[in-house]
Amino acid sequence: MxxxxxxxxxxxxxxxxxxxxxxxxxxxxxxxxxxxxxxxxxxxxxxxxxxxxxxxxxxxxxxxxxxxxxxxxxxxxxxxxxxxxxxxxxxxxxxYGDPSSKLTLIGITGTNGKTTTSYLVGSIFKEAGFKTGIMGTINYCYGGKSIPASMTTPESLDLQSMLAEMVEDGVTHVVMEVSSHALDLGRVESLQFDAGVFTNFTQDHLDYHQTMEHYFSSKAKLFNHLLVESSKKKGSCAVINADDPFSENLALNTIPNIIRYGVKNKFQVFPEHIKLALDGTTARINTPKGSLNIRSPLIGEFNLYNILAAASVAIGQGVSLPYIEKGIGSLDKVPGRFERIENGEGINIIVDYAHTSDALERTLATIKSLSKGKIITVFGCGGDRDRLKRPLMGAVSGKYSDLSIITSDNPRTEDPNTIIEGIEEGIKRLGIRKYCVDDLTVNSCKKGYVTVVDRLRAIRFAIDIAKYQDTVLIAGKGHEDYQIVGNEKIPFDDRQEARNAISERVKRRALLNV
Structure with missing residues (x-):
C-alpha cells in the first residue's frame, strides 16, 4: 500500500x-x-x-x-x-482493510465483570449460529485458535491484525474487553462498535490513572467518543448498568440506542423471581422483547448482573429469546471466575480473580450468604500497582472472613512483606487479631488473620485447616498460571495448587488411619 x-x-x-x-x-x-x-x-x-x-x-x-x-x-x-x-x-x-466495519463488534468496559460478560455474550452468539471471536483478559479465541492474552486489549496494530484474520476466517461477531488503559492510550481508535457495555465502576488502576476522575473519563471514552463515531455508520447501542451510580455520568444523549439493565432499578432489562444458590442462579428476566427463563451454573448476584448485561447485548443485536436462554444456560464456568475446585472433603474451594476491593466484597458477600461453614480467604495484592487499594482489600476480607490469610500475589519488583503490611493496615483498623500460623492447628479456624508470604504455603495451610462445609476462597489471580516475582514469570496456578493441597490432605489422613 x-x-x-x-x-x-x-x-x-x-x-x-x-x-x-x-x-x-x-x-x-x-x-x-x-x-x-x-x-x-x-x-x-x-x-x-x-x-x-x-x-x-x-x-x-x-x-x-x-x-x-x-x-x-x-x-x-x-x-x-x-x-x-x-x-x-x-x-x-x-x-488491514478496516476489519471492524465488516464485523459485529461488541466492546465491554467496566472495573469488574468484563470477562464473564464477554464469555456469556460469546456463548449466546454461538448458540445463535454466529461464528464468534472473543478477545480479553484470559485469551484471544477465534477460528479454533486460543492465544494466551498478554494484555486485556492488544496494541492497535495487533488488534487490527487479529480482526483482519478473523474476517478472513469467516468470523462475523467479535466480543472484546476494552480496558481503561486501551481507551486512554488510543488502542481502540478507529474501531467501529455495534455495542458498548458499561458493567460498573470502582477503584482500580490508580497506579496508572492517578485519580478516579481520570480513570472514569478513560472508561467513558467508549461511549462519548467511540460509540458516538460508530453510531454514524452502524446505529450502535449502549448497554448500561443502571444500578451503578457512575452510569449517570456517561454522556449518552448522542447515542441513538440505549438499553439499561439492573436488579434494583427496573428499566428495560431486569430480573424477577431470583434464586441464588451454590449450584447456580435462576431468574425470570424481563426484556423489551419478552421474558427469559434463566437457569445458569454461574453463582452470585454479581454474576446475575453479568447475565443481565449479556442478555441486553443480545436483545440489542436482535438475537431471539430461545438462543439467549440456551447461551446463558450452557456456559458452565469461566476460567478463574468463581471457579469451584471439586473435592471429596466437603470443602467449598473457590478460585476467583477478585483483585479489587469491590470484586472481593461481592465475592465474599455471595459466599457468606450461601455457605454454612466458616470462610477462609487467601489473598494478596499485586506489586508495583495501586497501593491505595491494599488496606481496602484488607478491610473487606476482615469484614467477611473468619480467617484471612494474607499472602503474595504478583509481587513483581516490590518486597512482598511491604505489600502485606499495606494490606494489614485495613484489617487492623477493624480490631481483628493477628495470629501466628503455629497458633492454628489442623482442623481449627479462629476469627483473625495470619500472614504467609509464600502463596503455595498459604493455599496449603488454608486447605489443611478447613473443616467440612467451610469455604476456602483463593482470590486475586484466577485464571493466571504464573506468578510474577521480580521481572520473572514463574509457573503457578492457584487451581492446580488447590487440587494438589487436597490430594496431600487426603494422603495424610489415609496414613493416619493405617
Whole structure:
C-alpha cells in the first residue's frame, strides 16, 4: 500500500519526504522492522520508540511516524503527528482493510465483570449460529485458535491484525474487553462498535490513572467518543448498568440506542423471581422483547448482573429469546471466575480473580450468604500497582472472613512483606487479631488473620485447616498460571495448587488411619 494512502486519514500531520513509497508492513517495535516498513514511534511505560528510530531505519524502515523531529533521521520519510498512538490505530485500520466495519463488534468496559460478560455474550452468539471471536483478559479465541492474552486489549496494530484474520476466517461477531488503559492510550481508535457495555465502576488502576476522575473519563471514552463515531455508520447501542451510580455520568444523549439493565432499578432489562444458590442462579428476566427463563451454573448476584448485561447485548443485536436462554444456560464456568475446585472433603474451594476491593466484597458477600461453614480467604495484592487499594482489600476480607490469610500475589519488583503490611493496615483498623500460623492447628479456624508470604504455603495451610462445609476462597489471580516475582514469570496456578493441597490432605489422613 502507498504511504500516502496509509497516512491520508491522519489529521494535523506534516509529511517530510517522499509520499509515494510502497509500504510492505508496519511495526511499533524496532526489532520487528523489515525492508520497506513503516515504523511508528510510540511512548510506552518503560521505553520510548523515539529512541529507536535510527535502529528502525537501519533495519529497513523507509518512513517513520514521530511526535517530535529528531536530528538524526535520514533516508526516511518523516510523518510528524500530535499523537503517534492515535496515528498507529488509524494507519493499522487502513492497512488491514478496516476489519471492524465488516464485523459485529461488541466492546465491554467496566472495573469488574468484563470477562464473564464477554464469555456469556460469546456463548449466546454461538448458540445463535454466529461464528464468534472473543478477545480479553484470559485469551484471544477465534477460528479454533486460543492465544494466551498478554494484555486485556492488544496494541492497535495487533488488534487490527487479529480482526483482519478473523474476517478472513469467516468470523462475523467479535466480543472484546476494552480496558481503561486501551481507551486512554488510543488502542481502540478507529474501531467501529455495534455495542458498548458499561458493567460498573470502582477503584482500580490508580497506579496508572492517578485519580478516579481520570480513570472514569478513560472508561467513558467508549461511549462519548467511540460509540458516538460508530453510531454514524452502524446505529450502535449502549448497554448500561443502571444500578451503578457512575452510569449517570456517561454522556449518552448522542447515542441513538440505549438499553439499561439492573436488579434494583427496573428499566428495560431486569430480573424477577431470583434464586441464588451454590449450584447456580435462576431468574425470570424481563426484556423489551419478552421474558427469559434463566437457569445458569454461574453463582452470585454479581454474576446475575453479568447475565443481565449479556442478555441486553443480545436483545440489542436482535438475537431471539430461545438462543439467549440456551447461551446463558450452557456456559458452565469461566476460567478463574468463581471457579469451584471439586473435592471429596466437603470443602467449598473457590478460585476467583477478585483483585479489587469491590470484586472481593461481592465475592465474599455471595459466599457468606450461601455457605454454612466458616470462610477462609487467601489473598494478596499485586506489586508495583495501586497501593491505595491494599488496606481496602484488607478491610473487606476482615469484614467477611473468619480467617484471612494474607499472602503474595504478583509481587513483581516490590518486597512482598511491604505489600502485606499495606494490606494489614485495613484489617487492623477493624480490631481483628493477628495470629501466628503455629497458633492454628489442623482442623481449627479462629476469627483473625495470619500472614504467609509464600502463596503455595498459604493455599496449603488454608486447605489443611478447613473443616467440612467451610469455604476456602483463593482470590486475586484466577485464571493466571504464573506468578510474577521480580521481572520473572514463574509457573503457578492457584487451581492446580488447590487440587494438589487436597490430594496431600487426603494422603495424610489415609496414613493416619493405617
Amino acid at each position: 502507498k504511504l500516502n494512502d496509509l497516512v491520508g486519514i491522519i489529521e494535523d500531520k506534516e509529511v517530510i519526504g517522499e509520499r509515494s513509497l510502497e509500504v510492505a508492513g508496519i511495526s511499533y517495535n524496532s526489532k520487528k522492522i523489515d525492508e520497506n516498513f513503516l515504523f511508528v514511534a510510540i511512548k510506552g511505560a518503560k521505553f520510548d520508540g523515539h529512541n529507536f528510530v535510527k535502529e528502525a531505519i537501519d533495519k529497513g524502515a523507509r518512513a517513520v511516524v514521530v511526535e517530535q523531529i529528531q536530528e538524526d533521521i535520514k533516508d526516511a520519510t518523516i510523518i510528524l503527528v500530535p499523537d503517534s498512538r492515535v496515528a498507529l490505530a488509524q494507519i493499522a485500520a487502513r492497512f
